[in-house]
Amino acid sequence: NAGVMQNPRHLVRRRGQEARLRCSPMKGHSHVYWYRQLPEEGLKFMVYLQKENIIDESGMPKERFSAEFPKEGPSILRIQQVVRGDSAAYFCASSLGGFEQFFGPGTRLTVL
Amino acid sequence: AQKVTQAQTEISVVEKEDVTLDCVYETRDTTYYLFWYKQPPSGELVFLIRRNSFDEQNEISGRYSWNFQKSTSSFNFTITASQVVDSAVYFCALSEAKAAGNKLTFGGGTRVLVKP
Numbered sequence: 160n161a162g163v164m165q166n167p168r169h170l171v172r173r174r175g176q177e178a179r180l181r182c183s184p185m186k187g188h189s190h191v192y193w194y195r196q197l198p199e200e201g202l203k204f205m206v207y208l209q210k211e212n213i214i215d216e217s218g219m220p221k222e223r224f225s226a227e228f229p230k231e232g233p234s235i236l237r238i239q240q241v242v243r244g245d246s247a248a249y250f251c252a253s254s255l256g257g258f259e260q261f262f263g264p265g266t267r268l269t270v271l
Numbered sequence: 272a273q274k275v276t277q278a279q280t281e282i283s284v285v286e287k288e289d290v291t292l293d294c295v296y297e298t299r300d301t302t303y304y305l306f307w308y309k310q311p312p313s314g315e316l317v318f319l320i321r322r323n324s325f326d327e328q329n330e331i332s333g334r335y336s337w338n339f340q341k342s343t344s345s346f347n348f349t350i351t352a353s354q355v356v357d358s359a360v361y362f363c364a365l366s367e368a369k370a371a372g373n374k375l376t377f378g379g380g381t382r383v384l385v386k387p
Contacts, residue, residue, distance in 0.1 A: 192374060201277075201362055201377040202316075215372050250316065258304045258323075258366055258373050262316040 161186070163253050163263035171269045172241045180236040180266045184253030191234040192260060193226060196248040208234060241270045273298045275365050277378035284353050285386050292348045292381045294363030300324075305339065305346045306364040306375065316362075322346065353385045 164183040172178050184191055189210045194202040195218075207215040208228035219226070223241075228234040238245055248267050252260035274297040284290045296305065307319040320330065322339055330337045334351045350357050360382045364375040 190372070192372070194375070194377075201379045202364075202375070204374040204376065207372040207374055215374065218374075248314065252375075254373070258368075259321065260373070260375065262308075262318070264315045267314070 163251060163261050165249075165251050165263035165266050167266060168264060169267045169269070171271060173271050174242055175240050178238040178241050178245070178268055178270075180238075180249050180251075180268070182234040182236070182251030182253075182263060184234070184251075185261055188253035188255055188261075190254040190256050191228050192252045192254070193234075193236050194250045194252065196250065196265075198247070202250060205236070238268075241268075243270050246270045273300075273303075273365050273367055273376045275363055275376050275378035277363055277381050279381045280379070281382040281384065283384045283386065286355060287352050290350050290353050290357075290383060290385075292350075292361050292363075292383070294346045294348065294378060296344050296346065296363070296365045298344075298365060298367055300367045302368045304366045304373075306366070307337065307346075307348050308362045308364065309359045310362065310380070311359040319348075319361075350383070353383075355385050355387055358383060358385045 166181050191208045193205040196202045204218040206219050206226045223239045225237045246269050248265045250265045251263045254260045276295045303324045305322045309317040327339050336349045338347045360380045362380045363378040366373045366375050
């Protein structure tokens with residue numbers, strides 16, 4: 160049973176470009192969380208989605224960031240017009256709906 | 272609002288020494304879960320333990336042990352006889368039971384450096 164998969168593992172973008180981060184949850188999991196880890200800091204919650212619905216986006220920056228979890232396919236975290244401050248590790252976690260979350264390996268985004 | 276504080280930012284020990292990582296949390300809920308995760312230099316998050324708010328029994332798993340004290344809102348983690356492979360950043364986290372999901376609130380992490 161494959162774990163949570165994230166791709167790409169490393170992403171380099173120039174300022175102003177778009178970044179798309181993908182998360183494939185564990186088989187059977189319909190709940191996805193996204194967290195961001197800035198350099199030398201702990202993880203911060205961004206958004207919680209269930210299939211086709213955003214349930215809690217209280218941690219998402221108001222502009223340039225969006226997330227989706229379509230009926231088919233992976234969850235996508237999209238960052239438009241990236242800036243240097245977006246450089247971070249982005250972790251996705253999936254769950255069956257309970258307290259236990261299974262984390263993916265993360266995507267390291269570097270903005271030049 | 273919930274909050275997790277890990278006051279120690281970095282701890283350096285010599286191999287075979289014991290090391291205790293402190294975690295203090297704040298929550299208004301009576302039902303919640305506490306977690307510890309390890310983040311080795313490779314960067315992934317490794318789940319170590321989950322404890323619910325109704326279970327104050329301490330737990331031991333090999334060289335790892337956890338001390339949950341509800342009266343002081345603390346959930347401390349001890350590594351006994353540390354090894355170089357224990358070098359990592361350790362995060363304590365809290366999750367409340369909410370209808371809108373169980374998002375985790377993480378502490379700032381404690382970096383543990385075990386020297387040979």
